[in-house]
Amino acid sequence: MTGLGHAVDTLAAWLAGGPPGWFAVTLAVLAVWVAPLLLLVFPVAAFGQILERKIAAAIQRRKGPNSAGLDGPLRLVFRAVLCLLPRERQDRAFAAFCNLVPVRTALLWSRRLGLGQFVADGIKMLGKEDIVPRGADGAVFRFAPYLALVGAFLPWCVLPFAQHLVMLETEVSALFVLATSGLVVVALKMAGWGSGNKWSLLGGMRAVAQLVSYEVPIGLAVGGVVLWCGTMDLHAIVGQQYAPGVFTLLGWNVCQGPFLLLLLLVFFVAGLAECQRSPFDMAEAESELVSGFNTEYSGLRWGMFALAEYTEMLLIGALVATLFLGGYQSPIGEQWLLLLPTWLETLLHALILGAKTLVVFLLMMWIRWTLPRFRVDQVMRLAWLVLVPLALLSLLGIAVTLLVAGGTTEGMAYGRLAARPRPDLSWLPWLLLWIVPVLAAVVLVRAANARYGGRHPALRRLTGEGA
Amino acid sequence: MTVEASTPAGERMTLNMGPHHPATHGVLRIVVESDGEVVARCTPDHGYLHRSIEKIGECVEWPMFVPYTDRIDYVCAMNANLAYCVAVERLLASDPATTVVVPRRAECIRVLVAELNRISSHLIAVGAMAMDVGAYTPFLHGIAQREAVNDIFEKLCGQRLTYNYVTIGGVAFDLHDGAVAEIAAFLDQFEREMQRFNRLVTTNTIFRDRCAGLAVVDAAQAIAWGLVGPNLRGSGVDFDLRRDESYGIYGELDVRVPKGEAFAGRHGRQGDAYDRYVVRLLEIQESVRLCRAVLQLLPPAADKPADPLGGHQAEVSKILRKVPKGAVHVRTEAPRGEMGYWIVSDGGKVPFRVRCRTGSFTAAGMFQHVMRGIFLADVVAVIGSFDVVVPEIDR
């Protein structure tokens, strides 16, 4: 148990004033694990929403939120702090504070960037009426958003944020992530069914079909990483990707041959589908199903679905980082970080993980605002006829690599082993490992192009390629 | 692709798509009987936007009907104005005493604004189609260009949507100062912009595969079902009223007519949704070319620059108090295809019957036929590919 586990024990013991009972433990868990998690992820997800709006605006060449600044929230804070003073004194103090040059500049920029927008949106959302349609199955309808949130938040418990910041160390954390994030399917189905609306029902059905299908490539992709690393413990997987020296980047799983790179692609695409992002947003396809499973939701409950979606996006980003991009480790030189005081190291690690997550997050937004949506059958075909075979191929490739390169396969046989040293690849198999599959891929792509390629000349004229 | 519905009729789900639905382009209602995701049968329900325009036509004087034509198709009001005015002028021409000669400059301006409006109308069509398929960004890029056209029209006639600009006998105002340079500059940047647009969405694989082979209408079907305009050409029929039954000065211009050729490649078939979509884009290119050609043809302004008609507006008004008796049918090429006016005059100052046949009406008539067996998600793509504008259906 790392620091946090210890903190729970201490707090529980203190609360109970002796050996802790279940109530004290629950309280301690809430205080130490759940509250910080919520406090961390909620604002980040809310901020994700404003980020998305700004990015969408940039892609569509408009301004996006550009008026709501942080002035209002700041004034509220002032009033709360100075609540004993008369109103004019508060206002005067506030005005004086806002006149300070750095504050003024900061507020100006907060307005320009629309940073206050999510506060405004949040308040608006809280103020909306919570409507339950007459034909709805009330209990199911009301409960679904909570379940979605639970499904979106639980996986974070086992995610290693830093070397000393894992809320729940377990040996099967990869499995835990897969299992808990599956809860969202149930929530979407409940929302779709409980709404008593045919569009919602269709959205719910689509969600179930899509999520269940994409669990398979995601599971296979995680399985590939597990196979390579010989462990199901996410923290151990991160540790596996450690490489000494300056180029720690080379130790990351994504650099361990084309099969893992392929797995990264499979995982990312399937991850997009798992959090219902475009081009896989069939379940809420606005132009087809109005809004799919959340058509009938309003106010806070709708907000929970939105929050769950953003949390899931962040989760996929964090998982991509953890499984393939070295987790919380820095890309250039890891050792110097370890020399720092523990708190600083933890902070930097968490920030690095955050940065990697953000990159994936931004990529997802870019894709959403660029691509059209798949059709139902195309989504299914992509899962079963493209992603699953690719994942299986990668699994096979990884297994063969492990055999050839002399890595042990004990991991496969016994489930979880202690993290074993990475297979030692001398240069020849390394070269073969990269070159042969890459060549094969190039040949395949060229053959496909020769057979099917060649756009119609009219299309070339339209895109300005011809002429 | 087409899938046969397998569930017996009693177990199907009836979905009410519209009249308030994000993708039905106004207030179109389609009752869809679906077998899960597959459309087993669909029944369009029209009339939510019926404003009895043909009845109004029998109640107002000849020139007073022009603003109503704006409302028949407000996405391309210039073309709608033009269609009615050309028809009335043809009717006036049946008697040499009442013949109205449109000044050449006005003719050129008419073609110019009609083609600009065709561009902006097609921008809505292709943008909305991309949006129905789930790509939001191209629509906004298209709208930005449409706004530029609207800016030009606003300077020209003070309106951004319903222009009431083309009048019987000419146009309402001459081009404003600097209009030619403005339009030329717009066309230049617009061409580059469209290339970006096309790279963004037209050649996108997901978009292409969504539309390839969808709602295929072959040439014979398209003719029999009365499809017109880009929908007809998308099916491979080489026919354009601007070239084949030219009106105004279209006869002097070299109108090239694009037609569907299974642009989507391997999965595509001639007359599928992708063909209709691409034909519109090619027509945009053509319109740009025609606009440039017209700018070359434009004669210098008349002495009284405010009145390109050279002062015969009053004369036309007098003629329109007694329009020769008879019937006339004139069709013009609007962005949504043939806009045909069947006008009957009893010799008075009010039309006896004004009938406007629009492209969207027959396209909507085809929905029941082409929407059988497609996926629910494609219903909106099909609506988008036929580019129906509801006020044109309901009138």
Next chain:
Amino acid sequence: MTALSHEQIAAAVRSVCPEVGDQRASNGRPFLHVPAAAVADVARCLRDDPALRFDALMDLTAVDLLQFPYTPPRDDIAVVYLLFSYAHRHKITLEVFAPRQACAVPSVAAVWPAAIYFEREVFDLFGVTFTGHPQLRRILMPDDWQGHPLRKDYLYPADYHGVPHLRDGQSFSTSPPRAEGTS
């Protein structure tokens, strides 16, 4: 592709369908009167005859002749068929008179499917019943609407489902104002 002249078209039509009535030109286009009962057969002939090949129905509409200055006045509804041949690029106009009281014309929906919608519209606005039409119901007006608005003797209803059409002090004239001085 050979576009026929007006006389040729009229002659060809007369030879395949002898029941076709008098022919005149209206604004440079042949204009044929067809007896109501024969219209479906005539339509099929016009479409299938290799020299004529009227494969497209440009428009199908109607005119109420109640106040039209005919001598003698007619009390008919004229259904107008505007045909075009994409194969030969020629046109023809057919006109069918249907008496106001028993307004029934055979449907041409089986010949040109485009007529399904056109005939529904004419049925809706003029009350012409097209026999043999697959789904003859109103298209633009609500299903429970009374009367057929484009008939010249149409009376404006005072309300629809209890919702008045006019504000206080407004009034409809029972028929649209006609220009004075029409002969």
